Amino acid sequence: MESIAHIRRKDKKIQTVEQHLLEVKNLAESYGKEAKVSHITGLAGMLHDLGKFTQEFSTYIKTASENPDNPPKRGSVDHSTAGGMFLYELFHKKDSSRNEKILAELVGNAIISHHGFLKDFNNPSLESKYLERVSKEGKKEVYAKYDEFSGYFYEKVMDEESFLNYINKALVELSEYISQSEPTTLRTSLYYLTTFVFSTLVDADRTNTRHFENEIKEQKISNRELFQLYEKKLSDHLVELQQSSTAKSEINQLRMEMSDQCDKFSGNESGIYSLSIPTGGGKTLASLRYALKHALKHNKERIIYVIPYTSIIDQNAKLVKEILDDDINIIEHHSNVDFGPQTDDELSEELDEILVNKAEKIRLATDNWDAPIIFTTMVQYLNAFYAKGNRYTRRLHNLTDAVIIFDEVQKVPSKCLSLFTESVNFLDKMGNSSVLLCTATQPSLETIKRKIHVKNEIVENLPDVVKAFKRTEIIDKVKDGRMSREDLKSFVEDIMNVNQSLLIILNTKRVAKELYAELETSNVDATVYHLSTSMCAKHRMDILEKVRKDLKEGKKVICVSTQLIEAGVDVSFECVIRSLAGIDSIAQAAGRCNRNGEKEIGNVYVIDYGEEKLGSLSEIEKGQKVTRQKLIDLAAEQGGKKVDLLSPEVIKLYFEKYYNEIESLLDYPLKIIGGNVNTTMVNVLLSCPFMNEYISKSKENRSKVTLLQAAHSYAAEQFFVIDQNTKSIIVPYDKVGEEIIADLNRPYGIEKLSALLKKAQQYTVNVYENDFKKLSESKALRYLYDGSIYTVVPSAYSKFYGIDFDNSSVVDVIQF
Known part of the structure; x- marks a missing residue:
């Protein structure tokens, strides 16, 4: 042979x-x-x-x-x-x-x-x-x-x-x-x-x-020298910040103190730690300082930032690339094009290995996360452990021997929470990875059934630090009753009579779009902007740059947005209106108000907006319920010291109550297809719920029983981080987007295609299946690369709304 x-x-x-x-x-x-x-x-x-x-x-x-x-x-x-x-x-x-x-x-x-x-x-x-x-x-x-x-x-x-x-x-x-x-x-x-x-x-x-x-020679290159260079560049940047004209401001002094604490803590052993820097506290650079020094001390292979939304990745990755002066070794992995379904036939790729057809070229162009610094999303992280398709699981082993920074960790989808905590415990205990759980609103993960084993909080004297960072006052307008759109417009006009800038954050894309349209054509004396994930990342970044420019020049600005702006986006408004949501969301919204201490106190108004139809969005409703009750409790306090809604004690109590409300969701509920059995993803993967029935089925089964019982493939077929599957569409936003779409019609090799797809990430919008169907039925879709990649005709992409379709009442897609 x-x-x-x-x-x-x-x-x-x-x-x-x-x-x-x-x-x-x-x-x-x-x-x-x-x-x-x-x-x-x-x-x-x-x-x-x-x-x-x-x-x-x-x-x-x-x-x-x-x-x-x-x-x-x-x-x-x-x-x-x-x-x-x-x-x-x-x-x-x-x-x-x-x-x-x-x-x-x-x-x-x-x-x-x-x-x-x-x-x-x-x-x-x-x-x-x-x-x-x-x-x-x-x-x-x-x-x-x-x-x-x-x-x-x-x-x-x-x-x-x-x-x-x-x-x-x-x-x-x-x-x-x-x-x-x-x-x-x-x-x-x-x-x-x-x-x-x-x-x-x-x-x-x-x-x-x-x-x-x-014909590539296999070689393993250590990232140690690169991390040493990065640490020096970051150190030089921090020296420049300390020498700037604004370095002595109270807020910047506090930010430097947080950074110094992270630097000091980096010498500790590997483990899971929480980093509860308040919003606007310089969390990105502080965590990077910890990660680089910790990686060097403990010989970690890579640093991985896991972030809930691509809008935060856009900003944070750009900042880190600029400071470290490296656009090659710092990888962003999100909003990738849809490579089509993968078959479960174990021989399906054999001929692809020989012939390498177009679909295989696209698969080979994806990253396996073998890079020094990676920015990715929570969706991609969870997919590596649980989603169907070996292109996801292929990346999992590179999560070991790493420093993993979970930014805005409270944004982990509730149904995935137990799966998340178990995966983090595995990486800590078995994978030799160090983990930072970063957020201003730590979600009390030590109180749930499948708890996470956090060793310590990095920030010393956290309650005092929160008070020192206080720059906003939460004003309860929920007690005044539900607001109609006309009520809200009138309220906005009143606010703009005494403020230069206002951010309005609503819970669904539909109401944000409708309010923007109303304000844009109204008599309000301000430039009105709109943000949602119907826009590609480059579009959102351009809008935010315009907003920042107007704010810097002191122009009157209103921005109507979904929740994509509230977590980690570096922008500061004089005033914020937040539609009722969980306290964590209100805290994040407050982080966009008076962010740099431009005034003594900025006002954050919490409203009950009657135009929102949340439908089946039960988690938002439960968050509203718990927050509403907490607002009532705080308002009822008489005589004693009043507790701040955003204090660590209240946030902890909020999450304990909230997780109690949604306890049945935390293990990822499943309904067995074709039967009446209700179980969970956690049970199907981490227990043996079908073994007794399997053994009793036949004599043959009794003689052949495996010790392992996980239903890997069945569970993966049911697993989606977001409730509906989405498809990625490359959009013709600006000339670069149009050029990318034109180039994807050409037969490039693997390396060129890989570079092109990375470039396309900034011009990608993820849409729900029902919206994808609408685009298809309206003949707005176009197919590239043998139908593996989607785009839309130019008329279907609006400079005001992005992909312009009626989204009904859906929340923003967590883009991946």
């Missing part, structure tokens, strides 16, 4: 199976090192393409290479089952130890799934898709070649004695990993280990294949 893993397209050079397996093994080992599971991950690497050691596969791949226009049928040769079956046959017997069985299951699942997604060990249909693949009864045609592929493995890759020694090292790692978990959390720990191993295998396999195809 001729050993062939891949045939390079341009020169027909062969990469042998043994070369590929050993190279992927070495890469996977390096990925698993910091989690102390390098032999477990290496085992997956050395066995993943074991099925290519057959005459049938050799014939198949040569035929495909020689006949690119008429290749053999996809899936006609199964090469990825063999490695999982090999482990199952060797180490999942009656007399096998418990850990041998677990090792065979978690590594075997990664192997059989590496061209698709992890298979279910057990699912609501009482099926074990894992067992169907690895058992000789389930895959007779693969088992018939068992002696062939196992013989070649021992001959060409590793002899039997060496292999057993390697297995024993992997078992030692597994035993040590398990020993760090409490018995009650063991299933949780093993779920994350399985997903981690899958991530290392997918990335190692794809990386090695791409390196062979493009």
Whole structure:
């Protein structure tokens, strides 16, 4: 048999199976090192393409290479089952130890799934898709070649004695990993280990294949020298700030104090810490100062900022790139184009590896987060752990051995909260990562059932710091009753008679758009601006620059926005109106008022806006309910010291009450399709809810039970961070956007396409399915790159509203 893993397209050079397996093994080992599971991950690497050691596969791949226009049928040769079956046959017997069985299951699942997604060990249909693949009864045609592929493995890759020694090292790692978990959390720990191993295998396999195809020498470059350079540039920038004319202002002195505290704290050991700097306190630079110094002290590989909205990424990434003077090694990963659905067929990408069609080119252009500094979103972070598609999971292993900064952590969607806390605990305990939970309104994650293990708060004397930063007064207008649009217009006019600038934040895009239209055509003496995520990032940034310019010049300005502006956007208005929402949202809105202490106190009015139809947006309604009650409680206080609505004590009480109100949502509720069973994503992944029914189903099931029970694939199919799936549309905003769309009609190679797609991120809008359908029905959509990328006709994009469609009453999409 001729050993062939891949045939390079341009020169027909062969990469042998043994070369590929050993190279992927070495890469996977390096990925698993910091989690102390390098032999477990290496085992997956050395066995993943074991099925290519057959005459049938050799014939198949040569035929495909020689006949690119008429290749053999996809899936006609199964090469990825063999490695999982090999482990199952060797180490999942009656007399096998418990850990041998677990090792065979978690590594075997990664192997059989590496061209698709992890298979279910057990699912609501009482099926074990894992067992169907690895058992000789389930895959007779693969088992018939068992002696062939196992013989070649021992001959060409590793002899039997060496292999057993390697297995024993992997078992030692597994035993040590398990020993760090409490018995009650063991299933949780093993779920994350399985997903981690899958991530290392997918990335190692794809990386090695791409390196062979493009003749790239594999090398690992340390980021340490780069971090040292970054630290010096940041230090120089801070010196410049201290020497500026505004350095002695009270607010800037407080910001520098926060930065100094982060610098001092960076020497502490790895762990999960909270950073509760008040809004406007210079959180971005303070956290960067901590991250760089901590990364250097503890040899972390990368720094990752996880941010809720792309609007904050736009601003923060730009600031960091300017200060560190690096536009190459600081990666923004968000608002990516839609690459189309991924199949779960484990052989679906085999011909793509050979032929690399257009859809595969787009997939290869995505990042695996192997960069020194990464800015991404909460959606992308959670997708790495839970979403369907190995392009997401591929990135997960690069979250280990990192400094991860969760900015505005209170914005984690409530239904994903338990999944979020469990993932962070894994990265802390098993992944050697340090985590900062950053926000002015810490969400009391230590009080929920699946609590997060925070070691300490970085800010010393937090209550005193909050008082020192106080620049606004919250004024309760909710007690005056609901406001109509006419009432609000009149109120705005009154405010603008005595103020130069006003920010109005409403809960839905529809009412924000309608109020903007009313004010823009009214007699109000001010320039009126509008912001929402129907605009692409570049459009929003341009509007914000105009707003900042007008504010600096002292012009009269009104900005009507959705909540996208309230978290982290560096802009300061004299006055703010905030439609009733959770206290955390009100606090963030207050952060856009009198941000730099331009006046002694700025007013933030909380109103009950009657035009909003929240419909099924129950979480906003519950936040309103808890806030409304807290406003009543505070107003009723007599005699004693009045408590500030935005004090740490009130915010803590708010979150405790709010999480109690939505407790049933925190584990990501699921309704089993085709049945009446209600369960949760957490239960399906981290428990074994179907095992008893599975065992009682048949005698065969009783004799074949896996120790791992997670329904990986089933859960991933149900998982969406936002309630509805969205599609990404590249829009023709300004000449650059038009040029990007024109360039995407040209047949570029992978590197050029990758650069083009990164550039397109600033010109992308994510829309809900119903709005996408409206655009399609109105003939406003255009399709690029064989239908893999979407755009709209110029008339469908407004300079006032962005993509101009009737959004009904939906909140802004968290863009990713």
